[in-house]
Amino acid sequence: MAGAPVQIDVLGSLEIRRAGARVELRGSRPRAALAALLVHAPYPVSPDGLAAAIWEKELPARPRGAVQTVVSRLRSVLGDEVVRHDPVGYHLELPAGTVDADRFEALCRQAGELPTSRAAEMLDSALGLWRGPAYAEFADREFAVTEAVRLGELRMKAMEDRAVLALELDDADASVSVLQGVVAEQPLRERAHGLLMTALYRAGRTTEALEQYQALRRSLVEELGLDPSPALRELQVQILDHAVPESSVARPPPRRVPxxxxxxxxxxxxxxxxxxxxxxxxxxxxxxxxxxxxxxxxxxxxxxxxxxxxxxxxxxxxxxxxxxxxxxxxxxxxxxxxxxxxxxxxxxxxxxxxxxxxxxxxxxxxxxxxxxxxxxxxxxxxxxxxxxxxxxxxxxxxxxxxxxxxLSPLTPPDPTDGPDRAVLAPAMRLFIERLRRARPATDLSVPLVRDAGEVCRRLDGLPLALELAATQAATLGVRTVLTGFGTGLHLAGSAGTTAALRRGPFP
Incomplete structure (x- = not known):
């Protein structure tokens, strides 16, 4: 069991497991040290920062030595390969998925990419990881507050998203049940109230939906001196008119890289x-x-x-x-x-x-x-x-x-380099690779290498310019591109790349 992968749970009290069996980490100081390292993972925590997390304001006489003692106890449980030290400080080296909070976030992200029924199952699995407030035993520690609040907010959002999925699956009662839990924990959370009003309306409980709005309005006025948002006021009118659109709730689209x-x-x-x-x-x-x-x-x-x-x-x-x-x-x-x-x-x-x-x-x-x-x-x-x-x-x-x-331009060949050396320069490697991609049969003759080297120098080794020049050279020839610098020849690619090229500081 000693060599089995470790699992660490923070969505509730701090727990460590190996091969499914609970591992005891005794003492408040090693537990605080582990929690602080988890909060900052994957970044290192300096010895002074770790001392502040462990002892708060009542530091020992020799903080760094005391930290080493605590870390030694932590390593005796987790292993030297997990608790690492570098010039900056201490950090944890853990495989992906070791910490339940990371698994929770990963499941929530995956749910955003899946069809409704599978997404609902994924969010159920994610929410099932919670055993209590995140970092529960460190709720009053400064180092843990921000992370605990962040994870708690993610849980609220996951519950709201689960309620939306229930509505998409025509299970308004399940949506109501989830959302009542959210507003009980955060009575002024407007999105949850709006979703709950919609779920109650779709469950045929119109009166309760309107009462929910009035209860929120009273709370906002009494505690913050504010009225509900325009979106919630509009939803109230739609409920009164029995005109709530089917598209009134929807999951946000998944994030994409263009x-x-x-x-x-x-x-x-x-x-x-x-x-x-x-x-x-x-x-x-x-x-x-x-x-x-x-x-x-x-x-x-x-x-x-x-x-x-x-x-x-x-x-x-x-x-x-x-x-x-x-x-x-x-x-x-x-x-x-x-x-x-x-x-x-x-x-x-x-x-x-x-x-x-x-x-x-x-x-x-x-x-x-x-x-x-x-x-x-x-x-x-x-x-x-x-x-x-x-x-x-x-x-x-x-x-x-x-x-x-x-980021600097790619280094062009020196004018004194012979052909064998010139083709090794980074700018030349890029130019020749793009040239051969467009014209595979290109023969690297001595004159071509000489002209290509001059093109690279004229373009200051700028990659975008080199790629466009190579594309032109595949059609017109390297010599034509080189002589064209003095005759107004444009390195034309697509409209977007040509515009980008013009923005560069070329001669």
């Missing part, structure tokens, strides 16, 4: 080091900015890395393309990309959604809306601890939490 962001089918050339660096940075930091001139391949690099990053962090991705956005449109575009639809206050809707989400959010081409992006990113980092941000822009955000990955 088709243009799917990894390219061709070989990804010249960015091997950048790929590894971006993966490491995005896995270790919540905000990473990929910067560089137009056409250098920022978006392409992120698109290539994104599938592996989602696998490593076990989080889905959402991509927001801001290339043509005006500053006042940024919040709306983010809301639309998250499937939130129209919202009177799009930023508030985005922040509320992300606060309960575990997600990789890519904000692409932010240079024209840098101030607005910076403002939004700052708020996301504050309210959404499980959201990782990857930003592409010609300029950095200049934020303290920002990890910057500057």
């Amino acid at each position: 088709p243009s962001w799917e990894p390219a089918t061709g070989i990804f050339i010249g960015r091997e080091d950048d790929t590894g660096e971006l993966l490491r940075a995005a896995a270790a930091h919540r905000l990473v900015s990929v910067t560089g001139p137009g056409g250098v391949g920022k978006s392409r690099l992120v698109a290539e890395v994104l599938p592996e990053l989602t696998r490593r962090l076990d989080r889905p991705a959402a991509v927001v393309e801001l290339e043509d956005a005006q500053p006042e449109q940024v919040d709306e575009k983010v809301a639309a990309s998250l499937g939130l639809g129209f919202a009177a206050e799009p930023r508030a809707a985005v922040l509320e959604y992300l606060a309960a989400s575990s997600l990789i959010l890519v904000l692409d081409a932010c240079e024209r809306v840098l101030d607005r992006t910076r403002s939004l990113v700052r708020e996301i980092l504050w309210v959404a601890p499980r959201v990782n941000l990857v930003v592409t822009s010609r300029h950095r955000l200049d934020m303290g939490a920002e990890q910057v990955l500057p």
Whole structure:
């Protein structure tokens, strides 16, 4: 049993299991240390941070030595291979699905992609993992509060989504039962009240549906001095008129990565080091900015890395393309990309959604809306601890939490390089690969290599320009493309790529 995989449960009291059998972790300090490491996973926690989580304000005389003692006790239960130490601090190295909270989130994400009946089964499995409040024994600990609230909000949302599925399955009574539990826990939760009003109406309990509205209205006025939202007031009128539309409730569409962001089918050339660096940075930091001139391949690099990053962090991705956005449109575009639809206050809707989400959010081409992006990113980092941000822009955000990955053009061959050496330069490798993809029979003669090297230098090694030039060279010849630089020859691709090329700082 000692070598069996460990399972850790936090959706209730903290429990550890091996091969289905409960493993005792005795003592409040090792338990607090484990909880703190789980809350921050996969990121490391410094010894000082771990000491603060374990002892709060009454630190021992030698905090770091005391932390080592607690960690040693934790390792005696979990194993040295699970509780690891690096230059930053301590972290947990756990396979995907080890923690019940992670399994809960994964099941909820999967449910969003499935047909109604299968989605209902998936959400039932997800909700069945809960045994009580998340991190229940640490509810008053500062390190656990934010994560416990986030997971609790996810549970409420999952219950609401389950109620919507019950309505889609024509089981209004089941929907009512689920929603009554939600509003009992959160009496001012407007979405739950609106769904409950709809479920009661569809169950033939119109009077109760209207009473539900009045009860919420009284609570909002007495506690917050507010009236129900316009959407709820409209629903009340529809119930009075017996005109509630069948489409009044629906699951939000699953998040998608735009088709243009799917990894390219061709070989990804010249960015091997950048790929590894971006993966490491995005896995270790919540905000990473990929910067560089137009056409250098920022978006392409992120698109290539994104599938592996989602696998490593076990989080889905959402991509927001801001290339043509005006500053006042940024919040709306983010809301639309998250499937939130129209919202009177799009930023508030985005922040509320992300606060309960575990997600990789890519904000692409932010240079024209840098101030607005910076403002939004700052708020996301504050309210959404499980959201990782990857930003592409010609300029950095200049934020303290920002990890910057500057992307340089591909290195062209030196004019003094011979043909054998020239073809190994990253810019030449890309140009030749794209040329041969379009014209497989291309012969790498000495004159062609010489001309191709000059094309790479003229285009400053910018990948987008090289790809377009190679496409033209497959039809016109490399020499024609080279001589065309002085005669006004355009590197024309599709309308989108040509426009993108013009935005680059080419000679």
